[in-house]
Amino acid sequence: MESAWPSKAWGWALGKKYQQARRRSLWHENLQLKETQMRKMIAAMKVSLDGKFQGPEGYADWVNGWSEDYDLVPQIDACLLGGQMYRGYEQYWSAMRDDPKGPSLMTGTLPTEGERAWSKGIPDLPHYVFSRTMTEPQWSNTRIIRSFEDIAGLKTQSGKDIYLMGGGQLVRTLIDMGFVDELRLITYPVIAGGAHSLFGYGETRHQAELVMVRDLGSGLVRSDYRFMPQQ
Numbered sequence: 001m002e003s004a005w006p007s008k009a010w011g012w013a014l015g016k017k018y019q020q021a022r023r024r025s026l027w028h029e030n031l032q033l034k035e036t037q038m039r040k041m042i043a044a045m046k047v048s049l050d051g052k053f054q055g056p057e058g059y060a061d062w063v064n065g066w067s068e069d070y071d072l073v074p075q076i077d078a079c080l081l082g083g084q085m086y087r088g089y090e091q092y093w094s095a096m097r098d099d100p101k102g103p104s105l106m107t108g109t110l111p112t113e114g115e116r117a118w119s120k121g122i123p124d125l126p127h128y129v130f131s132r133t134m135t136e137p138q139w140s141n142t143r144i145i146r147s148f149e150d151i152a153g154l155k156t157q158s159g160k161d162i163y164l165m166g167g168g169q170l171v172r173t174l175i176d177m178g179f180v181d182e183l184r185l186i187t188y189p190v191i192a193g194g195a196h197s198l199f200g201y202g203e204t205r206h207q208a209e210l211v212m213v214r215d216l217g218s219g220l221v222r223s224d225y226r227f228m229p230q231q
Contacts, residue, residue: 038155041080043164043171044070044184048192051199053168055192059088059106062190066092066106067114068163070184070222073121077160080151083131083144085167090138093119128154130170151179168198175227176204182226183208189219206230 046063047053055061081089092105096119104111111119127142130151134144145151151174154162164171164180174180208225216222 039157039159040161040181041155041164041174041179042070042072042076042161042182042184043166043175043180044068044072045166045168045171045198046186046188047198048188048190050191050193050197052192052194052196053166053171053198054196056194060188060192061106062188062192064107064109065112065115067112067118069114069186069216070224072161072163072184075161076125076163078126078128078154079163079165080128080130080154081165082167082170083129083134085165085170086127086129086131086134086137086142089165090142093122094138097122148177148179155179168196172198175206178230180227182211182224184222184224186216187221187223 045053046060046066046069048060048062053060095102095105096111096115100111100116100119103109104115123139123141125141127137127139129137129142129144130146131144132146137144145154164174171180175183207228209228210223211226212222212224214222
């Protein structure tokens with residue numbers, strides 16, 4: 001006798017179809033919002049030559065400084081990042097604010113001038129953390145958001161643009177959903193290998209316009225892209 005309950009495979013397929021349909025719905029809603037005046041969301045990350053955003057240690061160990069090097073400060077007044085990234089981010093910058101002359105937690109080297117400048121400006125920037133499990137962030141300027149609808153709401157609020165910091169999975173997802181307007185990358189001259197590719201698992205093709213390329217020296221290249229409207 002056949003079971004009256006759907007099989008696990010059927011349930012999984014149905015769940016995946018629902019998620020895809022919900023993403024399409026949010027993508028169309030975001031496209032409609034873009035037709036009105038709204039804040040831009042700018043993703044900015046430091047990646048390897050093969051597009052990796054982190055190594056086996058859980059972070060991009062080839063990066064020698066985590067300052068904001070994308071010329072974003074004048075045009076943003078909010079930061080958005082994922083819950084997994086926020087835990088390390090909060091610890092890293094709190095330690096630097098407490099001891100700006102001490103060695104970095106990640107690199108073991110002294111902070112750069114850019115890092116010290118960013119650490120001083122952090123308290124003045126509202127931070128939004130996308131997480132379904134985090135409850136109490138340590139920083140008073142941090143608010144937890146639970147849904148993609150909340151992210152869409154951020155873009156409709158008045159203010160300057162939003163800095164999407166990461167992690168890589170969140171950036172990739174929000175690009176796929178059409179939330180990201182610009183992408184700024186600093187590429188390091190190293191092939192990292194392994195998993196954690198920024199673009200390896202995208203579900204949708206996205207056309208982008210190259211806005212600017214800059215040689216930063218020491219083999220680093222910055223490239224800025226603007227995403228074209230989807231047809």
